[in-house]
Amino acid sequence: MPSVKHSLESGLDFIEFLGDRISNNSKQELKNIYYSEFRCREGLKDPSFSSVLYALVKCNKARIRHGQIFLNVTPQARVYCDQWRKPPGQKKQSGSSDLPKEDERPGHTSSPQNPVLISKRKLATEVLHKLKANRKKLTADKGGVELTSEPVSSGGKLQFTVDRLRELFVVRFHILNNGKDCIYFTYYTALHKIRCFTLDDERRVTRASPVYLCPGESYQVVVRYMLNHYGYFPATMYFEFCPDATDSTPFCIVREVEAIAQTSLAAELGPVAPYTPHRVSTYTAVETLVVEGVPPDISVVQQLKMTVKLGDYKYPSYLKQLARQRLEDSEHLSSAARQKLQAVNSLKMKNYSHRFHLLLYLEEIQMEVDIRKYDLHNQTMNQVQGDRKLLTLRVPGVAENRPSVLRGDCLRVSKSEDTVQPITVFTGYVHRVELDIVKLGFSKRLLQAFIDNMKFDVEFTINRFPLKLQHRAVELATKYQLGEVLFPSGAAVASIAVPKLRIFNRQLENNPEQHAAVQRIVVGSSKPAPHLVFGPPGTGKTVTLVEAMNQVNFTLYPSTHILACAPSNSACDLLCERLMVHIDPHQVYRMYASSKDPRSVPKNLLTQDAFVFPDKETLMKFRVLVVTMVTAGRLVSGGIPVGHFTHVFVDEGGQAVEPECVIAIAGLLSPETGQLVLAGDPKQLGPILRSPLALEHGLGISLLERLMLQNPLYQKSSDSGHFDTRFVTKLLRNYRSHSAILKVPNELFYENELQVFADQWEREAFCKWEHLPKKGFPVIFHGVMGKDEREANSPSFFNVSEVVVLVDYLTKLMDTQGKKGIPKLSARDIGIIAPYRKQVEKIQKALKSVKALSQWNDLKELKVGSVEEFQGQERKIILISTVRSSINYVRMDKDFNIGFLSNEKRFNVAVTRARSLLIVVGNPVILNKDPTWENCGYIFHEVFAFSSSRGLECLVTH
């Protein structure tokens, strides 16, 4: 019995084979064609007609009504004729050819799979490969054959746009034998399976019955497009010719066809200018004379005096050598260098600072190498209207940290025409970053000499401040003997009875794990060892942390001071907002770094125009300070004494490298009496690192993850199979999402341990939404054949077809809210996640320009951002745009650690933010090439009762 999958593939090939005869509904006639023409092709082992029909019906590719068969390919017919039929007795060809070898062609394969598909796939791979390598050769007219088309092609590419769907668009290829000899037109096909066109020619050319063209004779192939969906539909048309029907080497001519169907919104959002990539130039050392620029006014009012020194921590030169060797040839690391690295491989308190200094140096060296890639040449700057002391510079990519430029950072510019050494280098300080524009403060000397259109070369520099803080932190960890905090043995742990608590957040009363965790933290049951709270997304880690802080503040008052930290500002803001529900806001202080733009701070957290670092005494009066880990370093510099903070709470602890986390501990927390609490999920976004060497030697592992992986106190007991709850709390009840939303992450990352506890009314709020493909399953995967594009000289990607679909869903949500049992919505209930900054920008632009959406008067509250910006956040409805539509860029995503593909952790965070409805918009063909997304397709298949091997394809719900 053949598998349904095998039968379906044969069925789809049969449909393709039928060509124009697809409209034939007679079961008997189709059966005859199947057996007499299709199934008996040489070497084929297709299943029986009834098995094929069964598979087609089961997978919605055919319907049977009153004994008649309706093949489900219209109007999206994929009915170009397949002509992989070898002429009987054809001899093996000799000589080189553009074509696949003869024994790889159908009829010569012994594979039990369908050879039509295999050979066509092979042909497609080969032709596409050759197109990349030598496009000119493949697309050139040759052998006397002239291939023209209507519409006319240019450089082998034929592009056309249709404005309206479901309207016929005809492309004609004219084949003219312009040579002196006769020629056989033996074969043609489209090398992509996009079901939006049919191929037709009068005499049904096949290798079995080629068309003979005498000199001067011509022939026509017609491609009929019927686009049912907006998007971008590329195809590669392959035409094959032979000077002699039996005994000569065939050759081919290829044309690329791009059909585009777009709305006016898509046209409006399209590229503003063709993409011109930034060219990387080689760097040569030159003698320079540096002229200092003007830093921005400190918007932070600095009342906190710096009393603890921060060293410079420059890396030793031998390390640069080592890193360079490694970068160029990892085989030839000197043995001394190798030993140095090996010596620090196993982390102990004894080598703690030494090891992290080394790894941080390696990271810095790599950062220096990477930042050079962004150097700009021959750039013009402009004077800022209204503030002529500043110059603006366009920095493509800055919005997605390529390069990372923050307020207060420094850039080095020199006049492009300056060639005489020493070259004058002007340092410019970043006053403001606005999308891809930076505003820079330079010295008077440059401003006075500045004239419009002056050309400059620009070098970016790295911000060493966070690195320096990390170096100091690992040193302080040794100085203050944090051994029992960083490598706890559990020896000093006293057994204390847990107190009865009056819980502030009543939700926790129903969750014994959360409740117990709070009790343990309040009583300090793990002290001096850290207490870990870990669990999958939405299991209430942050809520537990916040309740524990409330309880510590309330129960142990007045002897406690809390430092609440997270790696990112958005996670800190969330902590702060939740803390202020139960703690008097005057007792909580949210301290921001000077690099933070006050305009990006949530209104309820910004109490004054500028940020203030109050003096030490004032700071020490607050019950709770909320800061990022890096800003916690300022508290150390400001001389807040060790032991002032009785508790340090770290949320999203899995996102920071260990030395970053230690900034908030070393020099602040008492090693004997302090309580450290770390919350996080190692399966969500981790630290981002550049140096492969540092990664290889473990810098990518967070403190939370290291303790969980390497310290027995934080592992399940082999006897009981349970965690020791004095040290670790594992949360498994998910309070955020509908089970359908959790299905994929639960299976892929959490061994199906995650339990659904979200409020039933909330989680099922969209289960009856009329636009769901399956009622009761509030997940939509919407397949879009879009195009990932870039514009001007920005390296960031966007995909307008996906923006159009997102906007369409938003409009549907707006139209249906408050009707038929669907709750009323405000824009703040919705979040849109996109992997690239340009796509975020295009979505924001679309939100502003679509009139229908302006009904939401809080439209500004609709958050559009990257996954990083959504970590720890949730919304009722999440829409995700995956953008990627060409396989060629997937490698780039991996190298730059961007995008959704090849990054499980980013995928996990993105799909676990929604409470009641998740809509993913993406290209199924590309996503299926990634194992995580492909699995996603398989898992959904069960739900949708599809039976196919085609991953996400079956979920395409145009």
Ligand SMILES: Nc1ncnc2c1ncn2[C@@H]1O[C@H](COP(=O)(O)OP(=O)(O)OP(=O)(O)O)[C@@H](O)[C@H]1O
């Ligand atoms: N015991 C509980 N009962 C009901 N709802 C809860 C409970 N604990 C947490 N929640 C709710 O679950 C949602 C997720 O909580 P929280 O943000 O604390 O999860 P998290 O584990 O920190 O998530 P992430 O890993 O995504 O950062 C919130 O809406 C919160 O109010």
